[in-house]
Amino acid sequence: xxxxxxxxxxxxxxxxxxxxxxxxxxxxxxxxxxxxxxxxxxxxxxxxxxxxxxxxxxxxxxxxxxxxxxxxxxxxxxxxxxxxxxxxxxxxxxxxxxxxxxxxxxxxxxxxxxxxxxxxxxxxxxxxxxxxxxxxxxxxxxxxxxxxxxxxxxxxxxxxxxxxxxxxxxxxxxxxxxxxxxxxxxxxxxxxxxxxxxxxxxxxxxxxxxxxxxxxxxx
Amino acid sequence: xxxxxxxxxxxxxxxxxxxxxxxxxxxxxxxxxxxxxxxxxxxxxxxxxxxxxxxxxxxxxxxxxxxxxxxxxxxxxxxxxxxxxxxxxxxxxxxxxxxxxxxxxxxxxxxxxxxxxxxxxxxxxxxxxxxxxxxxxxxxxxxxxxxxxxxxxxxxxxxxxxxxxxxxxxxxxxxxxxxxxxxxxxxxxxxxxxxxxxxxxxxxxxxxxxxxxxxxxxxxxxxxxxxxxxxxxxxxxxxxxxxxxxxxxxxxxxxxxxxxxxxxxxxxxxxxxxxxxxxxxxxxxxx
Numbered sequence: 316x317x318x319x320x321x322x323x324x325x326x327x328x329x330x331x332x333x334x335x336x337x338x339x340x341x342x343x344x345x346x347x348x349x350x351x352x353x354x355x356x357x358x359x360x361x362x363x364x365x366x367x368x369x370x371x372x373x374x375x376x377x378x379x380x381x382x383x384x385x386x387x388x389x390x391x392x393x394x395x396x397x398x399x400x401x402x403x404x405x406x407x408x409x410x411x412x413x414x415x416x417x418x419x420x421x422x423x424x425x426x427x428x429x430x431x432x433x434x435x436x437x438x439x440x441x442x443x444x445x446x447x448x449x450x451x452x453x454x455x456x457x458x459x460x461x462x463x464x465x466x467x468x469x470x471x472x473x474x475x476x477x478x479x480x481x482x483x484x485x486x487x488x489x490x491x492x493x494x495x496x497x498x499x500x501x502x503x504x505x506x507x508x509x510x511x512x513x514x515x516x517x518x519x520x521x522x523x524x525x526x527x528x529x530x531x532x533x534x
Numbered sequence: 535x536x537x538x539x540x541x542x543x544x545x546x547x548x549x550x551x552x553x554x555x556x557x558x559x560x561x562x563x564x565x566x567x568x569x570x571x572x573x574x575x576x577x578x579x580x581x582x583x584x585x586x587x588x589x590x591x592x593x594x595x596x597x598x599x600x601x602x603x604x605x606x607x608x609x610x611x612x613x614x615x616x617x618x619x620x621x622x623x624x625x626x627x628x629x630x631x632x633x634x635x636x637x638x639x640x641x642x643x644x645x646x647x648x649x650x651x652x653x654x655x656x657x658x659x660x661x662x663x664x665x666x667x668x669x670x671x672x673x674x675x676x677x678x679x680x681x682x683x684x685x686x687x688x689x690x691x692x693x694x695x696x697x698x699x700x701x702x703x704x705x706x707x708x709x710x711x712x713x714x715x716x717x718x719x720x721x722x723x724x725x726x727x728x729x730x731x732x733x734x735x736x737x738x739x740x741x742x743x744x745x746x747x748x749x750x751x752x753x754x755x756x757x758x759x760x761x762x763x764x765x766x767x768x769x770x771x772x773x774x775x776x777x778x779x780x781x782x783x784x785x786x787x788x789x790x791x792x793x794x795x796x797x798x799x800x801x802x803x804x805x806x807x808x809x810x811x812x813x814x815x816x817x818x819x820x821x
Contacts, residue, residue: 436601437639441653441705442629444621451656456643 322500323507333490334511340476340486344411345469351412352419359424370420377417383478386410390482407479415472422464426457462530466523473516487511545756546576550613552709552740553598558607560593567593569764570607575709575742580735582751583744584775585761586787591744592636594761595711598742599633600624612708629657632702636714638694640686640701646673647682650700657705665704672700676730692723696730703734710734712743748793752776760784 323330358370377385390406393399401409430453438448480489491508495501553575560568568590575581583591596602598609600618609616612630617623640649650669654660660668673679676696678689686694695715702710712731716724728750735741735754745751751758752772759769760781768781776793779785 433635433637433639434641436633437635437641439601439624440599440628440631440633440635441701442625442657443653444625447656451652452641456641459643 318503319500320503322494322498322503326494326498329490329494330487330507330511333485333487334515336485336490337473337476337487338515340407340411340479340484341469341473343408344415344472344476347408347412348415348419348472349465351416352423355416355420356423356427359420360427373413374417374420377414378421382410382414382475383481385414386478386482403479403482403484406482407476407484411472411476411479414475415468418468419465422461422468423457425464426461427453429460430456459530463523463527466519466526470516470519470523473519474512544576545579546740549577551575551610552577552612553742554610555594555598556608556610558594558597558609559605560590560597560602561605566764568597571764571766572607573759573766573769575740577708577740578738579756580741580743580754581757581759582755582772583742583759583761584746584748584751584787585767586790589761590764591761592713595633595713595742595744599631599711600627625657629705630708632705632707632710634695634698634702634710634712634715636717638686638691638698638718640694640698642686644685645682646678646684646686646689646697649686649697650704653701653705668704669700672703673697675703676700677726690723691719692726695719695723695727699727699730699734709740709742712741712745714744714746716745716747746791748776748788748791760787762787 355370355374358366359374361367386407389401389410390403393401393406427449434452434456435445435448438452439445443451476486477488480486480492483489487508491504495504498504551574553573555571555573557570557572558568559566559570571590571594573581573594583594585591593602597604597618598611598616600616600623603618611627615623616627640646641652644652647666647669650672651662651665654668655662655665658665670679670682673682676699678693678696678700681689681693681697686697689697699710699715715731716727719727724747728747731741731743731750732754743750743755755772757769758772758775760767760775760783762783768775768779768784775784776788779788
């Protein structure tokens, strides 16, 4: 095999920009999908059906359909049929946020439900409102419990951002595949792409493992 | 009720009761947990509720603290009716009524100090400094000053329950409810919790205690109420319940617990080593 790694070294600034975009997309998505997930979780836990049902429908739709389809849908269907024109970046983030919010909401909901009723009663017994019990007693414990699950979602998200390359958002995947097309150095470019993803993803996966160990004991 | 009711001899009986439970009924589906139960608690009085498991004692406490809605009857606390279904009324009651649970239910994510301070800080809106000063004073009172910075998981069961008592006291309640406060404890830590409770009673705190500790009921209680199958089968001063009861079901329940009425009591009372056998007399609070 005749390898020429210069294509990688010469394009390092472009790979760098792509990697930054991947990181930026992941952070922007998570920053929005945490409150999004909390809101959906609270809606689903509501006793009012009119509040709970739409949230359930939203979550079940986005959890059960592929992310690539959601991104395509936002990108092609919204402008064509609803006269909503979003930038590629906004499209990418909207698709990712809807998807990750749905997963987060299930994580938060499970965490909130896992806090036993006795904690609610103890909070109420000292005269707290239900909102105070939720905010000061239940939610802090629930968040601590679901931190590992949340971190796992983060790592998945980090890799799933590669799907936005299909709508020409210049993330690491898009940049890599573009360099490949220009240079025809398939092996070198894809290897470099894998190496960069791995270098960024591996420490995150290790961090998740650590979080799992750290927060394994609930009480 | 059975037997003569020496109402005039009850502690605080001269003024209006702080808690009046009037013919309440509570059902869970087809199960009747409480049926037509009436009970009064006077200011400064220690009322002990005894009886077999599932006889409705704990349910009564939960109803009193507005944690359960009623299916009949009413509850008056400080002269006002308790409405569990109205959040405002329920909160007003709970702020004046401390509750201690069988399983402590401390907040595991907070330090011991914050556990005690969180009530005054969030509900009474004391500033952080004032809330924590109050919390420190109460931790000193239950003998746990040195544990202020620890998390509940680092404490023994007895220590956790003392923190839970301090947490309830932090709201400066007019009445304290104890729901089997020593049932989940290792035998060796029961005494330290009972000591704290006895000290509270000696200070004049009004208390309602659901307990299986018959020694405590007999020695600290001013009034004992016996439950069976969701009903009150007998009530009276400890002497009546533990020594002279004529109610067969009360006798049966007590003998199941190894309590053999007068003869045992007489023997115990005449024994000079009696005090040492009773955990509440041990100086364990500051251990």
